[in-house]
Amino acid sequence: MSFDSVREVADAVLYEGYLLYPYRASSLKNRSRWQFGVLGPSGAAAAGLGEASAMSTQCILRGTADAAVTVALRFLQLQDRRVERFTNGEYAATAELIVDGTRWLSWEEAVEGDVDLGPIPLGDFISGRRIPVTVDGGAEIEELGQSLGRVIRTRYPLVAEIKLSATQTGRYTKIGIDVCNTHAPVTDRDEATRVSFIGAHLILQSDTAEFVSLLEPEDEAVDLAATCTQSRCFPVLAGSPGSVDTVLASPIILYDYPEIAAQSDGALFDSTEIDEILTLRVMTMTDEEKAQARATDPRAAEIIDRCDGMSEESMQQLHGLLRLPHGAGLETEGPGLIPDVPEGIDWWTPEADTSVAPESDGVLIQGVRVAKGSMVRVHPSRRADAQDLFFDGRTARVATVHADVDGETHVGIVLLDDPAAELHDWYGRYLYFAPDELEPLDRSAALDRSAALEVPTREEKQP
Numbered sequence: 519m520s521f522d523s524v525r526e527v528a529d530a531v532l533y534e535g536y537l538l539y540p541y542r543a544s545s546l547k548n549r550s551r552w553q554f555g556v557l558g559p560s561g562a563a564a565a566g567l568g569e570a571s572a573m574s575t576q577c578i579l580r581g582t583a584d585a586a587v588t589v590a591l592r593f594l595q596l597q598d599r600r601v602e603r604f605t606n607g608e609y610a611a612t613a614e615l616i617v618d619g620t621r622w623l624s625w626e627e628a629v630e631g632d633v634d635l636g637p638i639p640l641g642d643f644i645s646g647r648r649i650p651v652t653v654d655g656g657a658e659i660e661e662l663g664q665s666l667g668r669v670i671r672t673r674y675p676l677v678a679e680i681k682l683s684a685t686q687t688g689r690y691t692k693i694g695i696d697v698c699n700t701h702a703p704v705t706d707r708d709e710a711t712r713v714s715f716i717g718a719h720l721i722l723q724s725d726t727a728e729f730v731s732l733l734e735p736e737d738e739a740v741d742l743a744a745t746c747t748q749s750r751c752f753p754v755l756a757g758s759p760g761s762v763d764t765v766l767a768s769p770i771i772l773y774d775y776p777e778i779a780a781q782s783d784g785a786l787f788d789s790t791e792i793d794e795i796l797t798l799r800v801m802t803m804t805d806e807e808k809a810q811a812r813a814t815d816p817r818a819a820e821i822i823d824r825c826d827g828m829s830e831e832s833m834q835q836l837h838g839l840l841r842l843p844h845g846a847g848l849e850t851e852g853p854g855l856i857p858d859v860p861e862g863i864d865w866w867t868p869e870a871d872t873s874v875a876p877e878s879d880g881v882l883i884q885g886v887r888v889a890k891g892s893m894v895r896v897h898p899s900r901r902a903d904a905q906d907l908f909f910d911g912r913t914a915r916v917a918t919v920h921a922d923v924d925g926e927t928h929v930g931i932v933l934l935d936d937p938a939a940e941l942h943d944w945y946g947r948y949l950y951f952a953p954d955e956l957e958p959l960d961r962s963a964a965l966d967r968s969a970a971l972e973v974p975t976r977e978e979k980q981p
Contacts, residue, residue, distance in 0.1 A: 524721060524756040524764055527776050529785070531555070531768050532592060532717045533817075536628065536787045539796055540803065541811040541818040543623050548814070551626075555593070555751070555769035557678070557715040559701035568710030573718060573750035574696040575767040578739055579640075580689060581727025586637040588723045591680065591697060594628035594716040595653060598672045604665050614813075617662040621813035622669060628716060629673065635680070640727075643684030643693050651678040674712040677701050687742055690730070695720060695767070719751060720767040728762040731755050731774050781835045784824050787817070794836040800825040879919045881927050886958035892916040894931065895957040909933065909949070913959070917948050927953055 535553035542548065558568030579585065601624045602609040615622045633651050653676035660669040676699070683694035697720070701713045722729070730736060732753060735743035755774040756766040766772070779793075786796045800822060803811070808826075812819040880889030888894060894914055898906035914931035921927050930948030932939050942948065 524766055526778050527756060527772075528592060528719065528721060528766060528768075530778060531719050531766070531770055531772075532594060532630065533785055533787050534717065534770060536594070536717075537815055537818055538788050539786070539799055540807065541800075541814060541821060542807065543625055543814045544810065552594075552596075552711060552714070552716045555716065555718040557593075557697065557699040557718050558710050559699055559704050559713050561703040562710040562714075565703070567704060567707045568714060570750065571700075572696060572698040573769070574694065575720065575748050575751050575753050576692055576694045576746040577722070577732060577753040577765055577767075578730040578735070578742060578746065579691045579693055579724065579727045580730055580739075581691070581724070583640060583686075585691075585724060585727035586639050587643070587693065587727070588637050589635040589680070589695065590721040590723075591631075591633040591635070591651065591678075591715075591718065592721065593631045593718040595631045595673055595676060596712050596714070596716060597627040597629050598674075598712065599623075599625045599627050600670045600672070601667065602670065603667045609668060612667075615662065615667045617666050621809060622662065622667070623813045625814060626711075627671070627815060631676070631715075638682065640684060640691060640693070643682040643691075644686070647682045649680040649682070651680060652676070676713060676715060678715065688738075690739055690742055691727075692742060692746060695722075717769070719769060720753075720765075721756070722753070722765040722767065724763055729753075729755060729765050730762075733774055783828075783832060783836075784820070785817075786821060794833070797825050797828065797833065797836060879921075881919050881929065881953050883953045883956055883958050886960065888916055888929065888953070888956065888958050889919055890916055893959040894929075895959060896931070896933075896951060897955055897957060898951065899955050900952060914949075914956075917943060917946075920950075929953060929956060931956075 531554070535551060537551060538545070538547050555573070556569040557573060558571055560571055562568030563570040579587070601612055601615045601622045603612045603615050611624070613624050631653055633653070635649060638647075655673045655675040657670060657672045660671070662668055678697060678699050681694075681696040681698070683696075685692050697715075697718065699713075699715055704710045704713065730739050730743065732743050732746055751767045751769050752771060753765045753767040754772045754776065755762060755764070756776065757764045759775045761775075766776070782793050786793060788796055800808075803822075808822050811822050878890065880887045880892075882888070883894075886892075892915070894916060896909045896912050896914055898909055900906075913934050915934060916929055917932055918930040919927065920930065928950045929952070930950050932943050932948060936942065
């Protein structure tokens with residue numbers, strides 16, 4: 519079966535941390551880039567030379583005894599890129615070489631590896647089948663200019679073993695997959711990295727059985743799900759929400775049905791990346807810094823070129839979307855709710871501030887417009903501060919209504935029975951709560967609407 523429905527998310531896992539901003543070889547953090555899902559050779563972890571050699575996952579299938587599971591092991595294989603200069607009739611290694619205006623650096627790249635084991639009957643899991651995995655090494659030579667130099671790209675062979683297991687409990691089968699790097703022990707850190715599986719993860723798929731979520735298992739499978747053990751990866755349902763035919767066992771913690779935000783035009787590889795911030799950072803790089811980044815890795819060059827060519831519309835899209843869930847308007851007489859930033863004005867510019875007036879803006883709470891002067895009762899629920907417990911049920915007067923750049927609304931209040939209330943109000947030292955933590959007391963201010971409206975919310979990008 520095709521893994522296309524989850525490959526985009528799996529690729530994000532595969533390349534997480536591959537290359538970190540500022541994307542230059544001179545950056546210290548890019549000299550130790552391999553962060554997630556690294557399976558080192560035997561004994562490397564104990565010797566302090568690399569990562570542990572194994573990862574394992576267990577998940578639950580609901581289906582018949584003749585079901586089968588397709589297993590795919592995906593990873594990056596390190597590729598050593600060595601640049602050599604041709605002088606005096608022979609080649610000699612060099613850290614950098616410029617040919618016809620293009621800069622070449624000696625560097626460590628990586629190539630994708632994908633071992634598809636095909637449909638495996640449940641009987642093979644139950645019998646404890648072991649499957650050897652061998653990934654060939656290789657070398658390619660690229661000549662640069664007219665005998666000016668060359669680039670030699672070298673990959674080293676990888677070896678591993680996949681062990682299957684399964685136990686049946688009623689109509690459920692708990693299957694286990696262990697992946698172990700079986701390369702012989704090595705003597706130095708560089709050699710350990712060359713023979714490691716990097717960004718290793720598993721994609722499991724079945725068209726004859728259904729996977730059960732371990733995050734939210736059905737009632738009958740709760741106890742069985744609690745017995746599943748994981749080591750260095752965790753299985754989540756993947757694909758279209760509601761589908762149960764695919765699992766992604768990832769070294770990065772995910773939720774069921776992870777997806778890439780539609781606003782994201784391409785990978786930036788940085789852990790917990792925020793596209794907008796990193797794109798803005800790239801735009802601030804000097805031409806020389808961008809040239810260094812382009813020379814580091816072809817994927818770094820793609821990032822630089824994409825950011826340089828980004829349109830104003832694409833940049834605005836990265837910031838998110840403001841919308842009304844039901845498509846209704848916010849037409850009211852007099853002061854309205856928190857307004858949107860005017861069209862054509864960037865949210866971070868001083869001009870955008872003129873559209874926001876915390877002392878006159880309002881927010882809808884239970885159909886009531888709440889603004890400065892409104893009376894509310896406080897019901898803290900988010901426990902942002904331990905003192906919030908003492909405010910429960912107390913009456914307050916609204917002083918300001920704010921919206922942050924993420925679209926969240928914050929209501930500043932002053933407690934009526936606070937002896938220092940007048941001082942707090944004069945000084946602007948307010949207590950802030952979310953709208954759902956406040957109960958409006960002035961019901962006569964409710965807006966007359968044919969359908970209930972929701973406050974505009976920001977649609978955040980997904981990991």
